[in-house]
Amino acid sequence: xxxxxxxxxxxxxxxxxxxxxxxxxxxxxxxxxxxxxxxxxxxxxxxxxxxxxxxxxx
Amino acid sequence: xxxxxxxxxxxxxxxxxxxxxxxxxxxxxxxxxxxxxxxxxxxxxxxxxxxxxxxxxxxxxxxxxxxxxxxxxxxxxxxxxxxxxxxxxxxxxxxxxxxxxxxxxxxxxxxxxxxxxxxxxxxxxxxxxxxxxxxxxxxxxxxxxxxxxxxxxxxxxxxxxxxxxxxxxxxxxxxxxxxxxxxxxxxxxxxxxxxxxxxxxxxxxxxxxxxxxxxxxxxxxxxxxxxxxxxxxxxxxxxxxxxxxxxxxxxxxxxxxxxxxxxxxxxxxxxxxxxxxxxxxxxxxxxxxxxxxxxxxxxxxxxxxxxxxxxxxxxxxxxxxxxxxxxxxxxxxxxxxxxxxxxxxxxxxxxxxxxxxxxxxxxxxxxxxxxxxxxxxxxxxxxxxxxxxxxxxxxxxxxxxxxxxxx
Numbered sequence: 001x002x003x004x005x006x007x008x009x010x011x012x013x014x015x016x017x018x019x020x021x022x023x024x025x026x027x028x029x030x031x032x033x034x035x036x037x038x039x040x041x042x043x044x045x046x047x048x049x050x051x052x053x054x055x056x057x058x
Numbered sequence: 059x060x061x062x063x064x065x066x067x068x069x070x071x072x073x074x075x076x077x078x079x080x081x082x083x084x085x086x087x088x089x090x091x092x093x094x095x096x097x098x099x100x101x102x103x104x105x106x107x108x109x110x111x112x113x114x115x116x117x118x119x120x121x122x123x124x125x126x127x128x129x130x131x132x133x134x135x136x137x138x139x140x141x142x143x144x145x146x147x148x149x150x151x152x153x154x155x156x157x158x159x160x161x162x163x164x165x166x167x168x169x170x171x172x173x174x175x176x177x178x179x180x181x182x183x184x185x186x187x188x189x190x191x192x193x194x195x196x197x198x199x200x201x202x203x204x205x206x207x208x209x210x211x212x213x214x215x216x217x218x219x220x221x222x223x224x225x226x227x228x229x230x231x232x233x234x235x236x237x238x239x240x241x242x243x244x245x246x247x248x249x250x251x252x253x254x255x256x257x258x259x260x261x262x263x264x265x266x267x268x269x270x271x272x273x274x275x276x277x278x279x280x281x282x283x284x285x286x287x288x289x290x291x292x293x294x295x296x297x298x299x300x301x302x303x304x305x306x307x308x309x310x311x312x313x314x315x316x317x318x319x320x321x322x323x324x325x326x327x328x329x330x331x332x333x334x335x336x337x338x339x340x341x342x343x344x345x346x347x348x349x350x351x352x353x354x355x356x357x358x359x360x361x362x363x364x365x366x367x368x369x370x371x372x373x374x375x376x377x378x379x380x381x382x383x384x385x386x387x388x389x390x391x392x393x394x395x396x397x398x399x400x401x402x403x404x405x406x407x408x409x410x411x412x413x414x415x416x417x418x419x420x421x422x423x424x425x426x427x428x429x430x431x432x433x434x435x436x437x438x439x440x441x442x443x444x445x446x447x448x449x450x451x452x453x454x455x456x457x458x459x460x461x462x463x464x465x
Binding site for chain 1: 173265304305387388389390391421422423462465
Protein backbone atom coordinates (compact mmCIF):
# COMPACT_ATOMS: atom_id res chain seq x y z
CA UNK A 1 0.00 0.00 0.00
CA UNK A 2 1.33 3.40 -0.98
CA UNK A 3 0.58 6.44 1.15
CA UNK A 4 0.86 10.16 0.80
CA UNK A 5 1.56 12.21 3.90
CA UNK A 6 0.86 15.79 4.90
CA UNK A 7 1.92 17.59 8.08
CA UNK A 8 -0.89 19.66 9.55
CA UNK A 9 -0.77 22.13 12.42
CA UNK A 10 -4.14 22.31 14.13
CA UNK A 11 -5.70 24.47 16.80
CA UNK A 12 -6.96 22.44 19.73
CA UNK A 13 -8.95 23.31 22.82
CA UNK A 14 -5.65 23.79 24.63
CA UNK A 15 -3.30 25.11 21.94
CA UNK A 16 -1.86 23.69 18.75
CA UNK A 17 -0.65 20.28 17.66
CA UNK A 18 1.13 18.82 14.68
CA UNK A 19 -0.64 15.90 13.09
CA UNK A 20 0.19 13.70 10.16
CA UNK A 21 -2.56 13.21 7.61
CA UNK A 22 -2.05 9.97 5.70
CA UNK A 23 -4.03 9.14 2.58
CA UNK A 24 -3.88 5.68 1.02
CA UNK A 25 -4.37 4.63 -2.59
CA UNK A 26 -8.11 4.28 -2.01
CA UNK A 27 -8.45 7.77 -0.57
CA UNK A 28 -8.86 6.56 3.01
CA UNK A 29 -7.57 9.19 5.43
CA UNK A 30 -5.84 8.39 8.73
CA UNK A 31 -4.81 10.91 11.38
CA UNK A 32 -1.49 10.03 12.99
CA UNK A 33 -0.12 11.59 16.18
CA UNK A 34 3.51 12.62 16.24
CA UNK A 35 4.24 10.10 18.96
CA UNK A 36 7.41 8.02 18.49
CA UNK A 37 5.62 5.06 20.09
CA UNK A 38 2.92 5.09 17.41
CA UNK A 39 3.92 2.51 14.81
CA UNK A 40 2.26 4.46 11.97
CA UNK A 41 4.33 7.52 12.91
CA UNK A 42 7.42 5.33 12.90
CA UNK A 43 6.52 4.21 9.36
CA UNK A 44 6.04 7.85 8.36
CA UNK A 45 9.52 8.64 9.65
CA UNK A 46 11.00 5.56 8.02
CA UNK A 47 8.70 4.30 5.25
CA UNK A 48 11.02 1.44 4.31
CA UNK A 49 11.27 0.03 7.83
CA UNK A 50 8.19 -2.14 7.65
CA UNK A 51 9.06 -3.53 4.24
CA UNK A 52 12.52 -4.42 5.42
CA UNK A 53 11.49 -5.92 8.74
CA UNK A 54 13.15 -9.32 8.56
CA UNK A 55 10.80 -12.23 9.12
CA UNK A 56 11.75 -14.51 11.99
CA UNK A 57 11.91 -17.41 9.59
CA UNK A 58 13.72 -16.85 6.32
CA UNK B 59 11.36 -70.08 65.95
CA UNK B 60 9.07 -67.10 66.48
CA UNK B 61 8.86 -64.10 64.11
CA UNK B 62 8.57 -60.36 64.76
CA UNK B 63 5.05 -58.99 64.26
CA UNK B 64 5.80 -56.45 61.44
CA UNK B 65 8.79 -57.60 59.37
CA UNK B 66 8.79 -61.33 60.18
CA UNK B 67 12.32 -61.40 61.58
CA UNK B 68 13.24 -64.75 63.15
CA UNK B 69 13.47 -64.65 66.95
CA UNK B 70 14.26 -67.34 69.53
CA UNK B 71 11.32 -68.88 71.29
CA UNK B 72 11.00 -68.36 74.99
CA UNK B 73 12.00 -71.98 75.56
CA UNK B 74 15.08 -72.06 73.35
CA UNK B 75 18.36 -73.12 74.96
CA UNK B 76 20.96 -70.51 75.84
CA UNK B 77 23.59 -72.24 73.73
CA UNK B 78 21.71 -71.19 70.57
CA UNK B 79 21.46 -67.56 71.68
CA UNK B 80 24.40 -66.20 69.68
CA UNK B 81 23.14 -67.69 66.42
CA UNK B 82 19.63 -66.44 67.10
CA UNK B 83 20.90 -62.92 67.76
CA UNK B 84 23.00 -62.90 64.57
CA UNK B 85 20.08 -64.19 62.50
CA UNK B 86 17.88 -61.46 63.92
CA UNK B 87 20.57 -58.81 63.33
CA UNK B 88 21.06 -59.80 59.70
CA UNK B 89 17.33 -59.70 59.10
CA UNK B 90 17.13 -56.21 60.56
CA UNK B 91 20.10 -55.11 58.43
CA UNK B 92 18.44 -56.43 55.28
CA UNK B 93 15.24 -54.59 56.06
CA UNK B 94 17.00 -51.35 56.91
CA UNK B 95 18.88 -51.42 53.59
CA UNK B 96 15.54 -51.03 51.79
CA UNK B 97 14.63 -47.91 53.73
CA UNK B 98 15.39 -44.27 52.95
CA UNK B 99 18.11 -42.93 55.24
CA UNK B 100 17.54 -39.71 57.11
CA UNK B 101 20.52 -38.21 55.34
CA UNK B 102 18.50 -38.16 52.08
CA UNK B 103 16.98 -34.87 53.10
CA UNK B 104 19.48 -32.19 53.97
CA UNK B 105 17.55 -28.94 54.07
CA UNK B 106 14.41 -27.63 55.66
CA UNK B 107 11.54 -28.18 53.24
CA UNK B 108 13.21 -30.99 51.28
CA UNK B 109 10.94 -33.76 50.06
CA UNK B 110 11.56 -37.39 49.13
CA UNK B 111 10.33 -38.26 45.64
CA UNK B 112 10.74 -41.33 43.43
CA UNK B 113 12.98 -41.30 40.37
CA UNK B 114 11.70 -44.79 39.49
CA UNK B 115 9.91 -47.67 41.18
CA UNK B 116 11.34 -48.20 44.68
CA UNK B 117 13.96 -45.48 44.04
CA UNK B 118 13.61 -42.54 46.40
CA UNK B 119 15.63 -39.37 45.97
CA UNK B 120 15.85 -35.90 47.45
CA UNK B 121 13.72 -33.13 45.93
CA UNK B 122 15.28 -29.89 47.08
CA UNK B 123 12.94 -27.28 48.46
CA UNK B 124 11.96 -24.54 45.99
CA UNK B 125 12.14 -20.81 46.44
CA UNK B 126 9.65 -18.92 48.55
CA UNK B 127 6.28 -18.63 46.84
CA UNK B 128 6.93 -21.33 44.25
CA UNK B 129 4.50 -24.14 43.69
CA UNK B 130 5.20 -27.81 43.08
CA UNK B 131 4.06 -29.09 39.68
CA UNK B 132 4.33 -32.43 37.91
CA UNK B 133 6.86 -32.52 35.09
CA UNK B 134 7.83 -35.82 33.50
CA UNK B 135 10.99 -34.30 32.03
CA UNK B 136 12.68 -34.04 35.45
CA UNK B 137 14.33 -36.95 37.30
CA UNK B 138 11.71 -37.00 40.05
CA UNK B 139 8.74 -36.10 37.84
CA UNK B 140 8.30 -32.97 39.91
CA UNK B 141 9.66 -29.44 39.96
CA UNK B 142 9.06 -26.13 41.64
CA UNK B 143 7.74 -23.35 39.46
CA UNK B 144 7.56 -19.63 40.02
CA UNK B 145 3.97 -18.78 40.75
CA UNK B 146 2.39 -16.23 38.44
CA UNK B 147 -0.81 -15.19 40.11
CA UNK B 148 -2.26 -13.66 36.95
CA UNK B 149 -1.47 -13.46 33.28
CA UNK B 150 -0.15 -16.98 32.84
CA UNK B 151 -0.75 -16.70 29.14
CA UNK B 152 1.07 -13.79 27.45
CA UNK B 153 -1.09 -14.22 24.34
CA UNK B 154 -4.11 -11.92 24.37
CA UNK B 155 -7.09 -13.30 22.43
CA UNK B 156 -5.47 -16.72 22.23
CA UNK B 157 -8.89 -18.29 21.84
CA UNK B 158 -9.61 -16.05 18.82
CA UNK B 159 -12.95 -14.79 20.10
CA UNK B 160 -12.38 -11.05 19.56
CA UNK B 161 -12.55 -9.87 15.94
CA UNK B 162 -13.16 -6.13 15.89
CA UNK B 163 -12.16 -5.77 12.23
CA UNK B 164 -14.84 -8.15 11.03
CA UNK B 165 -14.70 -11.76 9.93
CA UNK B 166 -12.05 -11.46 7.22
CA UNK B 167 -9.18 -9.15 6.26
CA UNK B 168 -7.58 -9.54 2.83
CA UNK B 169 -4.27 -7.92 1.98
CA UNK B 170 -2.33 -7.93 -1.27
CA UNK B 171 0.38 -5.38 -0.48
CA UNK B 172 3.80 -6.46 0.73
CA UNK B 173 4.12 -6.13 4.48
CA UNK B 174 2.41 -6.87 7.77
CA UNK B 175 -1.28 -6.27 8.31
CA UNK B 176 -3.62 -6.94 11.19
CA UNK B 177 -6.09 -9.68 10.43
CA UNK B 178 -9.70 -10.22 11.37
CA UNK B 179 -8.86 -11.82 14.71
CA UNK B 180 -7.50 -9.18 17.05
CA UNK B 181 -3.75 -9.22 17.76
CA UNK B 182 -3.02 -11.71 14.95
CA UNK B 183 -1.16 -10.40 11.92
CA UNK B 184 -0.65 -11.63 8.42
CA UNK B 185 2.39 -10.91 6.28
CA UNK B 186 1.93 -10.63 2.54
CA UNK B 187 5.03 -11.46 0.59
CA UNK B 188 5.71 -9.75 -2.74
CA UNK B 189 2.17 -8.44 -3.06
CA UNK B 190 0.67 -11.91 -2.84
CA UNK B 191 -2.87 -12.08 -1.54
CA UNK B 192 -3.01 -13.13 2.08
CA UNK B 193 -6.21 -13.53 4.09
CA UNK B 194 -6.53 -13.75 7.87
CA UNK B 195 -10.06 -14.63 8.90
CA UNK B 196 -12.09 -15.64 11.92
CA UNK B 197 -13.77 -19.00 11.41
CA UNK B 198 -16.50 -20.59 13.51
CA UNK B 199 -16.14 -24.05 15.01
CA UNK B 200 -18.99 -26.39 14.28
CA UNK B 201 -20.74 -26.90 17.60
CA UNK B 202 -19.02 -29.73 19.43
CA UNK B 203 -16.01 -29.71 17.10
CA UNK B 204 -13.70 -27.47 19.13
CA UNK B 205 -10.53 -29.30 20.14
CA UNK B 206 -10.97 -29.09 23.92
CA UNK B 207 -14.10 -30.80 25.17
CA UNK B 208 -15.81 -28.72 27.81
CA UNK B 209 -14.16 -25.48 26.68
CA UNK B 210 -16.15 -25.47 23.41
CA UNK B 211 -14.43 -22.52 21.84
CA UNK B 212 -16.58 -20.70 19.27
CA UNK B 213 -13.88 -19.42 16.88
CA UNK B 214 -10.42 -20.01 15.46
CA UNK B 215 -8.12 -18.05 13.15
CA UNK B 216 -7.31 -19.10 9.58
CA UNK B 217 -4.57 -17.88 7.27
CA UNK B 218 -4.62 -18.57 3.59
CA UNK B 219 -2.23 -17.13 1.05
CA UNK B 220 -0.95 -17.59 -2.44
CA UNK B 221 2.69 -17.49 -1.38
CA UNK B 222 4.75 -19.80 0.83
CA UNK B 223 6.59 -16.73 2.05
CA UNK B 224 3.46 -15.22 3.55
CA UNK B 225 2.75 -16.15 7.14
CA UNK B 226 0.72 -15.67 10.31
CA UNK B 227 2.33 -13.58 13.03
CA UNK B 228 1.68 -12.46 16.60
CA UNK B 229 3.37 -9.67 18.56
CA UNK B 230 3.57 -9.72 22.36
CA UNK B 231 4.15 -6.25 23.76
CA UNK B 232 7.57 -5.69 25.37
CA UNK B 233 10.74 -7.58 24.44
CA UNK B 234 11.36 -8.10 28.16
CA UNK B 235 8.54 -10.66 28.34
CA UNK B 236 9.78 -13.95 29.83
CA UNK B 237 13.41 -13.07 29.02
CA UNK B 238 15.88 -15.65 30.29
CA UNK B 239 13.05 -17.83 31.58
CA UNK B 240 12.05 -21.31 30.49
CA UNK B 241 8.86 -20.94 28.47
CA UNK B 242 6.50 -23.06 26.43
CA UNK B 243 4.66 -21.87 23.35
CA UNK B 244 1.66 -24.01 22.50
CA UNK B 245 -1.28 -23.99 20.12
CA UNK B 246 -3.81 -26.23 18.46
CA UNK B 247 -3.69 -26.46 14.68
CA UNK B 248 -5.02 -28.26 11.67
CA UNK B 249 -4.57 -27.81 7.96
CA UNK B 250 -6.65 -28.31 4.82
CA UNK B 251 -4.13 -30.95 3.82
CA UNK B 252 -1.28 -32.28 5.96
CA UNK B 253 1.81 -30.09 5.88
CA UNK B 254 4.93 -29.32 7.85
CA UNK B 255 4.95 -25.72 8.96
CA UNK B 256 7.69 -23.78 10.68
CA UNK B 257 7.35 -21.69 13.79
CA UNK B 258 9.87 -19.22 15.14
CA UNK B 259 10.18 -16.22 17.44
CA UNK B 260 12.39 -13.23 18.05
CA UNK B 261 12.83 -10.29 20.38
CA UNK B 262 12.39 -6.95 18.61
CA UNK B 263 13.76 -4.16 20.77
CA UNK B 264 11.73 -1.43 19.08
CA UNK B 265 12.61 1.96 17.75
CA UNK B 266 15.98 3.05 19.08
CA UNK B 267 16.58 -0.36 20.65
CA UNK B 268 19.12 -3.12 20.13
CA UNK B 269 19.11 -5.31 17.05
CA UNK B 270 16.53 -8.07 16.79
CA UNK B 271 17.48 -11.35 18.49
CA UNK B 272 16.15 -14.74 17.39
CA UNK B 273 14.91 -16.66 20.42
CA UNK B 274 13.30 -19.62 18.66
CA UNK B 275 14.91 -20.67 15.42
CA UNK B 276 12.75 -22.19 12.70
CA UNK B 277 11.18 -25.33 14.14
CA UNK B 278 9.32 -27.86 12.02
CA UNK B 279 5.85 -28.87 13.15
CA UNK B 280 3.94 -31.55 11.23
CA UNK B 281 0.31 -30.48 11.04
CA UNK B 282 -2.44 -32.94 10.15
CA UNK B 283 -5.99 -32.42 8.96
CA UNK B 284 -7.33 -32.93 12.49
CA UNK B 285 -7.03 -30.59 15.45
CA UNK B 286 -4.07 -31.42 17.67
CA UNK B 287 -2.03 -29.50 20.20
CA UNK B 288 1.60 -28.69 19.48
CA UNK B 289 4.17 -27.10 21.76
CA UNK B 290 7.78 -26.06 21.86
CA UNK B 291 9.78 -25.26 24.99
CA UNK B 292 12.55 -22.71 24.83
CA UNK B 293 14.27 -20.04 26.89
CA UNK B 294 14.22 -16.51 25.41
CA UNK B 295 17.58 -14.80 25.50
CA UNK B 296 18.55 -12.63 28.43
CA UNK B 297 18.07 -8.93 27.81
CA UNK B 298 21.09 -8.05 29.91
CA UNK B 299 23.10 -5.44 28.04
CA UNK B 300 20.31 -4.73 25.58
CA UNK B 301 18.68 -1.37 24.95
CA UNK B 302 14.91 -1.67 25.05
CA UNK B 303 13.56 0.98 22.69
CA UNK B 304 10.11 2.31 22.01
CA UNK B 305 7.35 -0.20 21.25
CA UNK B 306 9.44 -3.32 21.67
CA UNK B 307 7.86 -6.75 21.31
CA UNK B 308 8.34 -10.48 20.97
CA UNK B 309 7.07 -11.83 17.67
CA UNK B 310 5.97 -15.38 16.80
CA UNK B 311 5.42 -16.67 13.28
CA UNK B 312 3.69 -19.65 11.70
CA UNK B 313 4.88 -20.28 8.14
CA UNK B 314 2.97 -22.81 6.07
CA UNK B 315 2.53 -23.82 2.49
CA UNK B 316 0.77 -21.70 -0.10
CA UNK B 317 -2.86 -22.38 -0.95
CA UNK B 318 -3.27 -24.61 2.09
CA UNK B 319 -5.42 -23.16 4.83
CA UNK B 320 -3.75 -23.21 8.23
CA UNK B 321 -6.10 -23.05 11.21
CA UNK B 322 -4.89 -22.04 14.67
CA UNK B 323 -6.59 -21.90 18.06
CA UNK B 324 -5.69 -21.89 21.75
CA UNK B 325 -2.40 -20.05 21.49
CA UNK B 326 -0.53 -19.87 24.78
CA UNK B 327 2.93 -18.66 25.81
CA UNK B 328 3.77 -19.27 29.42
CA UNK B 329 6.66 -19.48 31.85
CA UNK B 330 6.76 -23.23 32.13
CA UNK B 331 8.77 -26.23 30.96
CA UNK B 332 5.64 -27.80 29.61
CA UNK B 333 2.33 -26.78 28.06
CA UNK B 334 -0.20 -26.50 30.85
CA UNK B 335 -3.97 -26.31 30.45
CA UNK B 336 -4.99 -23.52 28.09
CA UNK B 337 -6.49 -20.40 29.54
CA UNK B 338 -6.98 -16.97 28.07
CA UNK B 339 -4.76 -14.11 29.17
CA UNK B 340 -7.48 -12.44 31.22
CA UNK B 341 -9.84 -15.29 31.96
CA UNK B 342 -13.03 -13.54 30.82
CA UNK B 343 -14.66 -12.56 27.53
CA UNK B 344 -14.90 -8.93 28.59
CA UNK B 345 -11.32 -8.99 29.83
CA UNK B 346 -10.07 -10.23 26.48
CA UNK B 347 -12.06 -7.55 24.64
CA UNK B 348 -10.71 -4.81 26.88
CA UNK B 349 -7.17 -6.16 26.51
CA UNK B 350 -7.55 -6.09 22.72
CA UNK B 351 -8.80 -2.52 22.88
CA UNK B 352 -5.47 -1.45 24.34
CA UNK B 353 -4.21 -1.92 20.77
CA UNK B 354 -7.20 -1.38 18.51
CA UNK B 355 -10.78 -0.33 18.90
CA UNK B 356 -13.64 0.47 16.62
CA UNK B 357 -16.80 2.39 17.44
CA UNK B 358 -19.86 1.39 15.49
CA UNK B 359 -23.38 2.71 15.73
CA UNK B 360 -26.27 0.29 15.61
CA UNK B 361 -28.89 2.88 14.65
CA UNK B 362 -29.28 6.61 14.06
CA UNK B 363 -28.38 8.69 17.10
CA UNK B 364 -25.96 11.06 18.78
CA UNK B 365 -22.62 9.50 19.61
CA UNK B 366 -20.73 12.50 21.03
CA UNK B 367 -21.28 16.00 22.40
CA UNK B 368 -19.31 18.94 21.07
CA UNK B 369 -19.13 22.68 21.27
CA UNK B 370 -19.24 25.16 18.41
CA UNK B 371 -15.94 27.02 18.47
CA UNK B 372 -16.90 29.22 15.51
CA UNK B 373 -20.05 29.80 13.49
CA UNK B 374 -18.84 27.28 10.92
CA UNK B 375 -17.29 24.60 13.08
CA UNK B 376 -17.36 22.58 16.29
CA UNK B 377 -15.04 20.36 18.31
CA UNK B 378 -16.02 17.19 20.18
CA UNK B 379 -13.82 15.34 22.67
CA UNK B 380 -14.17 11.59 22.11
CA UNK B 381 -13.29 9.19 24.91
CA UNK B 382 -11.98 5.71 24.14
CA UNK B 383 -13.69 2.66 25.58
CA UNK B 384 -10.37 1.52 27.09
CA UNK B 385 -7.09 3.32 27.52
CA UNK B 386 -4.84 2.59 24.57
CA UNK B 387 -1.16 1.59 24.49
CA UNK B 388 -0.07 4.88 22.90
CA UNK B 389 -1.83 7.80 21.25
CA UNK B 390 -3.46 5.96 18.33
CA UNK B 391 -3.92 6.52 14.63
CA UNK B 392 -7.52 7.58 13.99
CA UNK B 393 -9.63 6.88 10.93
CA UNK B 394 -12.93 8.77 10.97
CA UNK B 395 -16.18 7.83 9.32
CA UNK B 396 -17.51 10.00 6.55
CA UNK B 397 -18.86 13.47 7.37
CA UNK B 398 -22.25 14.19 5.87
CA UNK B 399 -26.01 13.96 6.22
CA UNK B 400 -26.64 10.83 4.20
CA UNK B 401 -27.16 7.35 5.60
CA UNK B 402 -23.88 6.03 6.96
CA UNK B 403 -22.51 9.52 7.64
CA UNK B 404 -22.10 11.76 10.70
CA UNK B 405 -22.62 15.48 11.24
CA UNK B 406 -22.85 18.03 14.01
CA UNK B 407 -26.44 19.18 14.45
CA UNK B 408 -27.68 22.76 14.51
CA UNK B 409 -30.70 21.93 16.64
CA UNK B 410 -32.56 18.86 17.80
CA UNK B 411 -32.45 16.35 14.94
CA UNK B 412 -31.66 19.20 12.53
CA UNK B 413 -28.82 18.66 10.12
CA UNK B 414 -27.05 21.78 8.88
CA UNK B 415 -27.56 22.88 5.31
CA UNK B 416 -23.91 22.31 4.52
CA UNK B 417 -21.87 19.72 6.40
CA UNK B 418 -18.18 20.48 6.60
CA UNK B 419 -15.15 18.27 6.92
CA UNK B 420 -14.05 16.30 9.96
CA UNK B 421 -10.49 15.86 11.14
CA UNK B 422 -8.55 15.01 14.29
CA UNK B 423 -6.82 17.80 16.16
CA UNK B 424 -5.60 16.19 19.36
CA UNK B 425 -4.64 12.75 20.64
CA UNK B 426 -3.99 10.97 23.90
CA UNK B 427 -4.21 7.39 25.09
CA UNK B 428 -7.63 8.24 26.54
CA UNK B 429 -9.27 9.89 23.55
CA UNK B 430 -9.06 12.44 20.77
CA UNK B 431 -10.60 15.69 19.63
CA UNK B 432 -12.75 15.59 16.51
CA UNK B 433 -12.83 18.90 14.69
CA UNK B 434 -15.65 19.79 12.36
CA UNK B 435 -14.77 22.67 10.13
CA UNK B 436 -15.91 24.41 6.94
CA UNK B 437 -19.61 23.98 7.72
CA UNK B 438 -21.90 26.49 5.99
CA UNK B 439 -21.85 30.14 7.00
CA UNK B 440 -23.64 30.88 10.31
CA UNK B 441 -24.38 27.21 10.90
CA UNK B 442 -23.58 27.39 14.62
CA UNK B 443 -23.70 29.88 17.46
CA UNK B 444 -20.15 29.92 18.82
CA UNK B 445 -20.05 28.57 22.35
CA UNK B 446 -23.22 26.53 22.04
CA UNK B 447 -23.28 22.80 22.54
CA UNK B 448 -23.97 20.55 19.57
CA UNK B 449 -24.54 16.85 19.11
CA UNK B 450 -22.45 14.74 16.78
CA UNK B 451 -25.09 12.63 15.11
CA UNK B 452 -24.79 9.39 13.15
CA UNK B 453 -27.32 8.86 10.41
CA UNK B 454 -27.95 5.11 10.50
CA UNK B 455 -25.49 2.26 11.04
CA UNK B 456 -21.83 3.11 10.50
CA UNK B 457 -18.31 2.98 11.81
CA UNK B 458 -17.71 6.41 13.30
CA UNK B 459 -14.04 5.84 14.02
CA UNK B 460 -11.29 3.29 14.41
CA UNK B 461 -8.27 3.82 16.64
CA UNK B 462 -5.07 1.83 16.20
CA UNK B 463 -2.22 1.69 18.69
CA UNK B 464 -0.91 -1.61 17.36
CA UNK B 465 2.72 -2.65 17.65
